Amino acid sequence: MAVTLDGKLVIAISSRALFDLDESNQIFEEKGEEEYTKFQIEHEDELLSCGVAFPLIKRLLALRDPKTKQNMVEIILISKNDPNTGLRVFNSIEQHCLTITRAAFTRGRSPYKYLKAFNADLFLSANPEDVKLALQNGYASATIFTGDYLKKSEKMDETMDEIRIAFDGDAVIFSDEAERINVEMGLEEFKKNEAEKSEIPLTPGPFKGFLTALNKLQDTYKHYDKRPIRTALVTARNAPAHKRAIKTLRAWGIGVDEAFFLGGLDKASILESFDPHIFFDDQHTYCLNASKVVPTGHVPSGVKNDE
The missing domain is CATH 3.40.50.1000 (HAD superfamily/HAD-like)
Known part of the structure; x- marks a missing residue:
């Protein structure tokens, strides 16, 4: 076989x-x-x-x-x-x-x-x-x-007993459909659109499948005290746009352990506290700042990466 x-x-x-x-x-x-x-x-x-x-x-x-x-x-x-x-x-x-x-x-x-x-x-x-x-x-x-994080990555705490992975939302876990409204029509139209469509799940982004696979791994440990994988959503969304993100994950039957709705604040401070083994974001500016404190992967997806 x-x-x-x-x-x-x-x-x-x-x-x-x-x-x-x-x-x-x-x-x-x-x-x-x-x-x-x-x-x-x-x-x-x-x-x-x-x-x-x-x-x-x-x-x-x-x-x-x-x-x-x-x-x-x-x-x-x-x-x-x-x-x-x-x-x-x-x-x-x-x-x-x-x-x-x-x-x-x-x-x-x-x-x-x-x-x-x-x-x-x-x-x-x-x-x-x-x-x-x-x-x-x-x-x-x-x-x-x-670049900046390389030397620090070699010295990561060897006693760490869990794997932490953080994701941006739009254009990463979710599609960029909402982010396009923000870019093309402005923040207020984005918030209005997301409030009106809070019950309508976003379409999947490129990392939805990977997050689903991580959830399956996590399910293997659900009856055990030690759960070695922890995930986080770190997004520029805030209220009222947070509802659609949460309800989309719920509709998909997957989830994250922690979520941070930052309303446009820089993500580096939160990421430094969460201390993930890797963070994924579509926006180069966020990635550049994050890469100074945590391992970072740029996802060249969505409207912010259109040439």
Whole structure:
């Protein structure tokens, strides 16, 4: 009988989201593929430092079904390296004791078309174009900010016993249908529209499926005292627009553990307190500020990202 990943949360991740590859990527950008290949081979036995998404991935890999003790998450390395230069990444995976055994190496080509083959619930990458292509083809995807937070991510509290994931609402969990009214007609029309349609669920956004998959994982632990996953909605909405967001999640039969309706306030302070392993937002400005205090993924979806 063929091996399948059915029933597991599947996350595809690029090597630059998992490890700090800024030095070698700079060589590729400035000197080309030949020098990059030479550098990676010469350093393939040197341990790569943790990237921004490393703490999240490490903790997800540790999740076990409380009854069967089987692992519940599959991480797939999706890399634009070729197998030759990708060996350094796999060597570091082994040295960091990560149970990642499956990979796709695509040598410079965008890997988005292989997400279907792995049935991926989420794609994390440091390459904005790859993320955009994946989103356009229906996959929850985010561009990892590899800047200010990188050093702090290596020092995340190893005693932390839960995984925390935070989401923006419009254009992330929900579609951008309401946000378009805000952009095109102004805040007051947005509030009026959301109050009038508070009983009408929003259409799903690109991360609705991923949040649903997380809810299924959480359900596995519902009869146990220890619940290792905690989610939060962190949105610029406030009253009265909060009602539609809450009732949409209720209509979908999914939920979040915490919700923050900030009415346009900067999200960084709340995020620093919630301290998620990752935060997803569609607006670049919010992402930029958030990335200084928590691991952050930009979701280039919706009206705020229209070119």
